[in-house]
Amino acid sequence: MSLYKLKKYLIKDVIKQTNDNTMIRIQTNLNPIPGQFVQVSIPGIGEAPISSASYNKKELDLNFRVVGSVTEALNKFKKGDKVYLRGPYGNGYPMEKFKGQNLILVGGGCGVAPLRGIIEYIDKHREDYKHVELFFGFRTPSDVLFKNEVLEWSKRYNLNLSVDKAPEENLFHCPVGFVTQILERVNISNENSSVLMCGPPIMIDKSIEIIKQKGFTDEQIWVSLERHMKCCTGKCGHCMINGKYVCSDGPVFRYDEVKSIDE
Ligand SMILES: Cc1cc2nc3c(=O)[nH]c(=O)nc-3n(C[C@H](O)[C@H](O)[C@H](O)COP(=O)(O)OP(=O)(O)OC[C@H]3O[C@@H](n4cnc5c(N)ncnc54)[C@H](O)[C@@H]3O)c2cc1C
């Protein structure tokens, strides 16, 4: 497809995840690699980049938090409606490069959605990766995304789920505290390992600090960056930071490539 060409896709399902997060399942064979994103386009309103939250040849899951005009409009879509997309864009996580390694995934809130795409990728290529350790943090138990899948993940992988606070019943019986506090406590080895992160900048900064104290180098850490975008093809310069286009050189960067960026 042309890089800018919009195409209409059928929404097969709408799954309310939390108060402010919704996932839509779209019928498409776009099959982005984990970490890539599509540009969701709502005529008369605008466009927003949303990461692939799945790894599937026939369907694409997009999880979004309602924050502004595009996501508000998208939140009104129903099963059977059609939505315009363009893409996929971006580099994604270099899953081939990680073959034979232990993988540590660190995600917070909405940032767990692209990491779900990585989990689905690993599920399909399980023999290519060694130990998989997940650190996923959410504000409260009701903010936990993909609630129905969390138990399944914990059977296949080492899941460290945490919530910042538990004002209501802690359905997951998980530790209460920031995901970074859990990361600090758990013993993980830097040997033959890569750390893949996605989440709010404050979580990423703190996680990097902890991971480095555990002996990981900058080259073992991969982060996904967010910038406001327009063309998504490395042409308009809207997303540029330190000479890099987040839309096409990224959004996934090895930490040594972006550590000098002041958020
Ligand atoms: C690669 C990538 C992947 C992403 N993946 C996801 C995802 O999977 N799920 C998800 O929910 N979100 C994702 N996002 C974030 C999402 O694209 C943005 O939040 C987007 O702006 C939402 O569009 P909107 O019209 O709903 O909100 P907007 O109207 O764009 O508002 C969003 C927020 O940004 C602020 N804002 C708007 N314009 C500007 C500006 N020019 N400068 C500074 N601040 C501004 C607003 O005040 C508001 O707080 C991703 C972003 C990137 C770059």
Ligand code: FES
């Ligand atoms: S959004 Fe245009 S160059 Fe990245």
